[in-house]
Amino acid sequence: MSLKGKRMAFLIGPAFQDEEGTEPKKYLVSKGAEVVYVGPQKTVYRGKYGRAKVRVDKTFGEVMPSEFDAVVIPGGSAPEHLRVEEAAVNFVRGFMKLDRPLAAICHGPQMLISADSLKGRTITCYQGIRDDVKLAGANYVDEPVVVDRNLITSRKPSDIPMFNEAIYAALKPKD
């Protein structure tokens, strides 16, 4: 089943985790979705390992949460840059109100902490930030992918295949 007609935002910034910033896009585009890279500036960001580059399609000032059927937040150092940008945090907070699929991997949940979106939610993340998500009110579990209502979370690059499938499952037309 195709994701044709589904429009997704990938939130991107400096030093994103290379594979997390690009592999889910390839997968989702191959399923028919449209993927838009949204970032703080209209520029090209490099992955933290120099294995990938991403061009920002739209800045946070140019988009509204309601334009997107789903949001993906890759990890690396990008979330620590995005979470100090008020427009980026407001975008995530606004998107959470829509109750549409939001997928975050590795350090991606740092954005959810800053958008005050984790209270009472069950999630996973990179283990190095597990204490932070707990303090933000989340129930942390150590699993490759965790789905709690609209939130889809994974821990690290090797979880990407299961992360991709969970995003697809959340978006595909229901039988």
Next chain:
Amino acid sequence: MSLKGKRMAFLIGPAFQDEEGTEPKKYLVSKGAEVVYVGPQKTVYRGKYGRAKVRVDKTFGEVMPSEFDAVVIPGGSAPEHLRVEEAAVNFVRGFMKLDRPLAAICHGPQMLISADSLKGRTITCYQGIRDDVKLAGANYVDEPVVVDRNLITSRKPSDIPMFNEAIYAALKPKD
């Protein structure tokens, strides 16, 4: 005035911030202090930018908090590795009970979050983790160096000179 006879632990791990892991050591050794690199394994760790290498002198299993007059926690990605090591977190928690100078820069305060040592304390840190230290109960301020009783904190590599001076001031013999 010399720091002769003062013994300091630098908590080190993979991908430490290169200058934060090495410049304060050079300064403190030049003042007469003894600096011991304490890490999770007896190995050589590289800085995240490849500009520095550090050999671990002692593992956390080989030291006691009371052996040290002060502790320094450099930033980079090392604190995210150390904070998931129970022995490292216990070391910090134990050292905090001694009320001796503990200095953390950049991502260093992530260790203090995991050691539950920030409630009611005024600190600074890398801005990308400011929301995490607030959720851990700290009063976050954006200053080059902040001293609150035994805690000395700074934000980033360019704060190192002021960070060094604050550590020296906390350790030097009183007039």
